[in-house]
Amino acid sequence: xxxxxxxxxxxxxxxxxxxxxxxxxxxxxxxxxxxxxxxxxxxxxxxxxxxxxxxxxxxxxxxxxxxxxxxxxxxxxxxxxxxxxxxxxxxxxxxxxxxxxxxxxxxxxxxxxxxxxxxxxxxxxxxxxxxxxxxxxxxxxxxxxxxxxxxxxxxxxxxxxxxxxxxxxxxxxxxxxxxxxxxxxxxxxxxxxxxxxxxxxxxxxxxxxxxxxxxxxxxxxxxxxxxxxxxxxxxxxxxxxxxxxxxxxxxxxxxxxxxxxxxxxxxxxxxxxxxxxxxxxxxxxxxxxxxxxxxxxxxxxxxxxxxxxxxxxxxxxxxxxxxxxxxxxxxxxxxxxxxxxxxxxxxxxxxxxxxxxxxxxxxxxxxxxxxxxxxxxxxxxxxxxxxxxxxxxxxxxxxxxxxxxxxxxxxxxxxxxxxxxxxxxxxxxxxxxxxxxxxxxxxxxxxxxxxxxxxxxxx
Numbered sequence: 001x002x003x004x005x006x007x008x009x010x011x012x013x014x015x016x017x018x019x020x021x022x023x024x025x026x027x028x029x030x031x032x033x034x035x036x037x038x039x040x041x042x043x044x045x046x047x048x049x050x051x052x053x054x055x056x057x058x059x060x061x062x063x064x065x066x067x068x069x070x071x072x073x074x075x076x077x078x079x080x081x082x083x084x085x086x087x088x089x090x091x092x093x094x095x096x097x098x099x100x101x102x103x104x105x106x107x108x109x110x111x112x113x114x115x116x117x118x119x120x121x122x123x124x125x126x127x128x129x130x131x132x133x134x135x136x137x138x139x140x141x142x143x144x145x146x147x148x149x150x151x152x153x154x155x156x157x158x159x160x161x162x163x164x165x166x167x168x169x170x171x172x173x174x175x176x177x178x179x180x181x182x183x184x185x186x187x188x189x190x191x192x193x194x195x196x197x198x199x200x201x202x203x204x205x206x207x208x209x210x211x212x213x214x215x216x217x218x219x220x221x222x223x224x225x226x227x228x229x230x231x232x233x234x235x236x237x238x239x240x241x242x243x244x245x246x247x248x249x250x251x252x253x254x255x256x257x258x259x260x261x262x263x264x265x266x267x268x269x270x271x272x273x274x275x276x277x278x279x280x281x282x283x284x285x286x287x288x289x290x291x292x293x294x295x296x297x298x299x300x301x302x303x304x305x306x307x308x309x310x311x312x313x314x315x316x317x318x319x320x321x322x323x324x325x326x327x328x329x330x331x332x333x334x335x336x337x338x339x340x341x342x343x344x345x346x347x348x349x350x351x352x353x354x355x356x357x358x359x360x361x362x363x364x365x366x367x368x369x370x371x372x373x374x375x376x377x378x379x380x381x382x383x384x385x386x387x388x389x390x391x392x393x394x395x396x397x398x399x400x401x402x403x404x405x406x407x408x409x410x411x412x413x414x415x416x417x418x419x420x421x422x423x424x425x426x427x428x429x430x431x432x433x434x435x436x437x438x439x440x441x442x443x444x445x446x447x448x449x450x451x452x453x454x455x456x457x458x459x
Contacts, residue, residue: 022093052076116455130440230309312344
């Protein structure tokens with residue numbers, strides 16, 4: 001898919017609501033001829049004569065055959081999502097009706113929209129920049145408070161505004177240095193090198209803050225990978241079932257029941273966690289169980305958080321603390337979860353409770369699981385992202401910021417090395433190029449195709 005003039009001038013159509021039977025299905029058209037095409041098949045008021053931002057009742061007809069009674073929402077350029085004329089037809093949610101209505105428009109010369117084409121047109125028509133357009137997809141996919149909050153902030157320009165300010169200040173210095181090139185024989189300095197150096201250092205601080213936020217931003221967007229680990233029969237599957245409040249994992253007294261991963265998500269305090277129940281860690285002669293144990297260890301290395309369960313009724317305190325030392329050496333944040341407190345000795349419970357990262361529970365009766373959830377939020381330290389801080393969640397943005405920082409580093413080196421203005425201007429322009437790639441001032445058809453092809457059809 002490439003962006004041709006003909007593509008942009010076409011009138012496009014797609015189902016804007018999810019496929020499947022529902023009360024209502026919405027069909028969206030956008031383009032210069034959207035209203036004219038709708039008038040051909042809509043029987044009611046003549047849409048081209050109606051005011052913008054109005055809704056009209058009537059029927060959609062294929063010749064003399066009534067396909068459906070509908071409500072038509074009318075949006076006229078530039079006051080629409082795509083900044084083109086847009087018609088949205090609310091039909092009854094029958095898949096047959098929706099399919100027949102779309103087929104009718106296609107027979108009359110309307111083209112089926114490609115994935116993300118409505119949002120792509122909004123970007124191309126200046127409705128918002130590229131980072132905001134990408135946030136539309138994140139907003140649709142958001143399934144937690146934190147993901148929603150981050151996406152809505154970016155869609156409304158929070159991230160873009162921060163980059164815009166940085167870019168404008170850098171453009172000023174680039175223009176001053178390039179102006180000096182025109183007066184090179186007169187040895188005139190329009191841009192103070194000290195001021196430029198201070199600006200570059202300030203830009204780098206801001207960019208590196210954004211870069212550092214990517215790890216947290218990525219888990220906010222995709223869910224925080226949390227591994228439930230421990231020896232066989234420590235109660236891992238029971239804990240997963242208790243957290244999810246459903247019988248997701250098989251629970252048995254037979255050691256080694258869980259041989260592979262069981263994974264599900266849970267929202268805690270507005271953040272999505274991807275809990276993974278793993279095979280019990282022990283030496284085993286069973287080849288399949290051994291593979292499961294190795295996979296568990298690999299998952300623990302990939303996790304953002306480990307909930308390590310101990311059976312307080314059977315595991316000696318000395319062995320528990322030995323395992324805690326091994327977890328500390330691994331470096332991944334972890335919580336010591338002492339399970340089966342209902343049948344454990346008080347001395348064991350008291351000894352494990354002294355560990356500041358510990359939570360004592362009884363997974364079978366769900367006792368103290370709420371405190372465990374609070375400890376999870378505390379350990380992963382995501383509270384700071386409820387304060388409206390700008391967070392990077394997009395890998396493309398992250399890579400462009402790293403490239404920007406490298407280019408800025410080259411500017412600093414150039415200043416210290418007293419390089420000529422043409423080389424200095426080149427490095428500054430390179431920094432501006434990478435920043436522009438994020439918001440769309442600098443872009444290519446291939447980049448746009450790659451971004452919008454990942455959107456759903458109808459958005």
